[in-house]
Amino acid sequence: MQSAKMTLRVFLENSFRVLRKFLFRVVSVGPIPSHVAFIMDGNRRYAKKHKLQLGSGHRIGLFTLMSMLKYCYELGVKYVSVYAFSVDNFNRRPEEVEFMMALMEEKIEELLMEESIVNKFGVRIQFIGNLKLLKDSTREAAGRAMAATAKNDNFVLLICVAYTSTDEIMNAIQKSYNDKLCKLQGSSYSGIDQDFEITITDIERHMCMSTTPEPDILIRTSGAKRLSNFLLWQSTNTCLYSPTVLWPEISLWHLTWAVLKFQQVPQNFEKKKKQI
Structure with missing residues (x-):
């Protein structure tokens, strides 16, 4: 009986893999996004629902x-960003925040295992956000993950933790200001020059995702x-897409x-015509 179940499972997995490969080949006739971002909304509601x-x-x-990472990789997506934990999430109950930090550390260690999807697909992991807000053990785990995968270049996973856009923008403006201030202090010129004005280029250079292309698709469940x-x-x-399913319920079909x-x-x- 157990053997029959295993055989059926393998058959279904292989059938789904073939179907997925065919589907992606059809979809690949059109332009494929380079960067897909996810807001993983609905985990707590899913637990309550079930x-x-x-x-x-x-x-x-x-x-x-x-x-989702596996599907994106097979489709040809190069970057995936996920909103894992915002700065505002630190205002949740202390026991919930502590659980999330412990879970993050646990999953980081799993990702670094030899047989994990990270090593299988050559994934480079980057943690984006104000990492100083994390507890020491979580920040150290994130640092190990980034160091261990720094040379991988097939696929990039950006994990946004202790992150909000307002925090990212304010930090970028502050760094741009500090750069200009240092330049002014080291200059003999006493007037105001355009070289000392903060520009959009200055701010973008200091953004957390300065080396990453803008997301083509953002999916919020x-x-x-x-x-x-x-x-x-x-x-x-x-391109924004908001399926009604909760995050644990999202499927290949929603991504497609x-x-x-x-x-x-x-x-x-x-864009695709220009690339051909």
Whole structure:
């Protein structure tokens, strides 16, 4: 009986893999997004909906994230950003914040295992945000992950933690100001010059995602139609998609539909023509 179940499972997995490969080949006729961002909304509601213990929704949500990473990699996406923990989330109950930090550390260690998706696909992990707000052990785990995957270049996973766009923008402005101030103090020129004005280029150079292309698609689950202070600076031309499913319920079909919506934008086809 157990052998029959295992055989059926392998058959279904292989069938789904073939179907996925065919689907991606069809979708690849159109332009493929370079960068997909996710707001993983609905983990707590999923746990409540299914009467699960505290934190179970987040654990299932991390399994879902691994599936999304695999699908994006197979589709040809180069960058994936996820909104893992905002600065505002530190205002939640202390026990919930502590659980999330412990879970993050646990999953970071799992990602670094030899057989994990990170090593299988050559994923470079980058943590984006005000990491000084993290507890020491969590910050150290994030540092180990970034150091261990720094040479991987097939695929980039940007984990936004202790992050909000307003915090990112304010930090970029402050760094730009400090740069200009140092330049002024080292200059003999006493007047005001355009070289000492803070420009958009200065600010963008100091943004957390300065080396990452702007997201082509931003998917927020649970049907909410707001960005919640995520990638506000970078999402001017981003295609937004808000399926009503909770994050643990998102599937291959939702990702495919988001890509199809992205492909409906004429400018994206023009970009692909230029690349051919």
